[in-house]
Amino acid sequence: MRYCCWVLLLLALTVLRANGAGADTINIDAVEVSRPRFEVLSVGATVQPVDTFLLRISRNLSLPELLSFAGLNINNYGPGGLSTVAVRGMSASHTAVVWDEINLQSPMNGQFNLSVVPACFLDNASIQFGGSGVNYGSGAMTGIVHLGSANLFQQPDQLWFSPALGSFGNKSVGMGYKWGNDRLATSLKVFMQESDNDFPFKNTADYYQRTIRQTNAGLKQLGFFPQLSVRTSDRSLMKVSCWVQEYDKDIQTMMTSSTPNLSHQDDRNVWLNVLWKYADSAYVVTVRNAYVYNSILYTDPAQGTTDNYSRSYTSELESRVGIRHNHWLQVGLNYTFDQAFSGGYIGNVKRSRTSLFLQYKIENIARRLNIAVGCREEYVSHFIPLVYSSGLEYRFSQRWRVTANISRNYRIPTLNDLYWKEDAFARGNPDLQPEWGWSGDFALHHRQNLGELLLEISPVFFYNYINNWIVWQPDAITGKWEPVNKSKGKSEGVELRLKLDYNWQQFHWTTVASGQYTYARSRQSNGQWSSYPPDYVPVYKAGLNQLLSYRNVTVGYIHNYTGKRYSLGQRLPSYQVADLFCQYTILKRQFRLNLQFRVNNLWNEFYQVRQYYAMPLRNYMFTLMFGFLEK
């Protein structure tokens, strides 16, 4: 009750302030409707956005392929593979995935499979590293993948169609349109994909060392993404977005198996987001109502078909008010209701979460300093200890600046953790406590113009510590697996990113080189820190992206190196994979035609991202993109 009063008071204060501050008329177009709040209010976070050009030319890729293509450190498991992003040495459940500010992580297992997101449905994507996103709540402990769609009123009317043909029976079509006027805008994007994914490879795990074709790795995908924006006044608009998709995939046969896997998984996703936004020069209020449905229909000969699905309803009120010329206060209230159905649960499981979050930012102090502090309090049958963050950005000169942030974060147990019904092998633990931890990073940024050459270099040092890490392990007496708050985890390391941009007349060359060293350890049951990093966390990772454009021709080369990793203490070999693409663009008034040819795994490297799951050798993809843009 006390907290409710505080919430109402704070929201009322921001509204009152807004009434006073709203003297300047502002057109809602000037407000980035889709701009994530971390861009507006966070300070000191390390964020790697996907270049919009890369996004535009990658319409037929999946999100993991796009992120990998853009040089972001992500494991790409190939078509149909489960793909999650684990940032800075921690697990995938410590990285939130949000789409237009709505968290997509399943309340059942705390993860989200990035493979199911077609790149063409996105207008922007970025990864926020570290725990500075406390405003996003549970799960945003070591990073956030931000996915976003653009403000339709800021996009030209357009029509596009993008078919692609690739190796191993890969066929895909993306298409879409956007139409609108001053008061109303609509768009629809559709993506279809089918792949046999039956690539040949030499099976080094096989007695005969035969070259065989991969079995049971095909997929089918069909997704729709309609959007509607209505200007409700000069200062406000409403936007409705809906993502509906079916993703039907076979579960790839392991290299060690003498018979094809017969398992199959059908993912169905619905994401509906209704947003209303009001903005003037000093006040922005946003109301979001979202519905997220995730269904996994898993079929296995041993277990038959198991149907697991979850529903989440989110209502969020966010108010941002300008105080003086360079102060911003944000107050938000979030209510989320999760409901899950699974044969593994005792009945239907429900959970309500209510959160209050605050953010305060001061910009341009002495024209050099930005600072921000934020906190979030969540109530889930009891109050979760307050989490908070603070960040700063200090500009020494035009060329040099530093950013830093420190935060305390948390993650509540998943519904599987809490409510898994006791069976022969496992049971949930309703007494679990939330995980909590610290995260911090410090970065130095240098940016220099050398005539036609622009140089950017950023070394980043990071540290993460997680307490009460929820780990599933067998009970000492019963032998049954159950989650316990036993472990601790820590990771520290350094990331280095170098970008060179060279522009001369119609010639454009961009090089992005990145490297990462991560030292990550977890504490074992005997109290000792592990000798090895968590499974599949590479100690070293590096990437090199080259993009060369001359007139209408663009050539790109992407090279990624993944260093030694471990799985259950067993060292896995490093690998490096390179992709090459060439694109020719024909522009004729409003008509655009892109012809793109990609060579994936250019050097024909035999590698495994997950141990004993083969990956395709050199393969090809040809894409056409017809577009019609109204000027």
Place this chain on the structure above:
Amino acid sequence: MKKMKHLLYLTLGLFVFVACNDDNESGPSGLYSNGAFILHEGNFLKSNASVGFLSFATDSFTEDIFSTTNNRPLGDVLQSMAIYKDKGYLVLNNSNKIEVVTISDFKQAGVVEGLSSPRYVAFYQNGGYVTQWGSDGVHGTLAIFDIATLKVDTTIAIGSGPEGIVVINNKIWIANGGGWGIDSTVVVFDPATLKVEKRIVVGYNPKHFTIDREGHLWVLCSGNADWTDSQNDKPSSLVKIDVNSYSILKSVTIGKNAHPDKIASNRDKNIIYYGAGYGFNGIWKMSIDATGVENSPLIEGYFYGFSVNSANDEIYTFDAKDFASKGEMTRYSANGTKIKSYTVGIIPNAAVFNK
């Protein structure tokens, strides 16, 4: 007459090959002689199964001898191993195959492919007989492969979750352990006619066999755990069968809520050991003449598996620890006194002894 009887049993014993236990002592000498192969299941879907070797001569443990020797992974979930003639047969449950190695040096010698969730293997004449759960874990089969070609010739429906398998008196005996369901039968299979000759109803979920000094077959019935209501549990038991008349001679109840998984006998075959399995405390012993189980276990602890070295009656217990890091093997004397512990591989489940 008594001597004649013993001679008869001894002769009978020569024709018995029990899969994946300590009874096979006929392996040849070589790099991996005079020791024990330690089987590590590894984690489901991780393909990190392995075999270690404990040398009795040096008391040293060598990890992962298959991958080291053959430069490739063994497979996913090593369920069991059997030695027949000069070969070792490694049953990989989730890889649906049996890897064959030369036992003296563990070099790869072939593979039996196309199986369906195989569990244990036994041999008779030129055939290998494999129990397998099948893809659904209910409709179990017996697969028969030719030892020379390693090709599966025949697959025959046998029951639910067939598990332990032995060869006695030119017949194949199979325990239908239930798999993902419940079964209560032991099957006597005639390899000459390729037909099931007899189904003997024993206790709930019969898992494994051992033979006593009188030539009788003991089957450990694990019972069944109902995890939603333990009141509905089915009891575990030890059942003694006459291998000639197929009649049940004795049935000893272990407990309604106790579900041991493994059974073995000592060198003189007058003591039966049972234990290990999810939630079952201890390794217990019972005289073959006893009418009931003892009040306390011989060895306290929760083990994933155990084996008995019939050369000296030492008991080897296997603790899978957290099922993710290295496990522990402990040797005990026949009276349950701890001798030594060894750190072994991930999820150890049994030892196969090789003279």
